[in-house]
Amino acid sequence: MTTTTSGFATIQQRDLVNQIADMLTEALLKGDFAPGVHLAEAQLARDFGVSRAPVREAARLLESRGMLVSQPRRGFFVRTFNAAELDDVYDLRLCLERHAVRLLAGKLTAEMEAALDAQLETMRRVANDGTALQQIEEDVAFHRMLCQFSGNQRLVRVFDELCHEMRFCILLIGQLYDDPAQVAESHQPVMDALRTRDANACEAALDYHIGIAQQRVGEMFREREGQ
Structure with a gap:
């Protein structure tokens, strides 16, 4: 299954979570999302043309890499550093x-x-x-x-x-x-x-x-x- 997204490159169904994580990482490193910004799960799912589940899993992966932080009932935010x-x-x-x-x-x-x-x-x-x-x-x-x-x-x-x-x-x-x-x-x-x-x-x-x-x-x- 191939889906053309809005604002992101075409991704394949196989290894979907890692592909989304890689694209989000690239966007973060390019400064597309400012420190402290909330990443809207629903909007990202629409941008990627996928369900919210793989977006959530990709965000958890980036949290484990120290690039995002999660807040209960609020979702994921771009990490800030001191x-x-x-x-x-x-x-x-x-x-x-x-x-x-x-x-x-x-x-x-x-x-x-x-x-x-x-x-x-x-x-x-x-x-x-x-x-x-x-x-x-x-x-x-x-x-x-x-x-x-x-x-x-x-x-x-x-x-x-x-x-x-x-x-x-x-x-x-x-x-x-x-x-x-x-x-x-x-x-x-x-x-x-x-x-x-x-x-x-x-x-x-x-x-x-x-x-x-x-x-x-x-x-x-x-x-x-x-x-």
């Missing part, structure tokens, strides 16, 4: 990626190194001619590769879940924490450390890289909270 919650996201991310680079340090192959270098070049390219969403996605892709190349697939799955919140936090600010070209270049020291195959050097480079991002994004959130 600086303390943001710190929690970055702290957990740092724990995951520290472990990933320590695992990766002793097993980095020429193919892995080439793939990471290529991703860094992609980040440099989109820094000049890409959208903010593309810049964030390519940044996340680099860090996901670190986790993937570590060989721990459970770590990758946890990283993927956490990154839904991380992307959302950054997009709530409406911009990257620094000039996009500078953000891309800030990954070079991580690559340089990986080439040493020294786990301590890799962890130190990552600590600095993510620590700077956490500090600057946190400052921007605190400025927003003070408005």
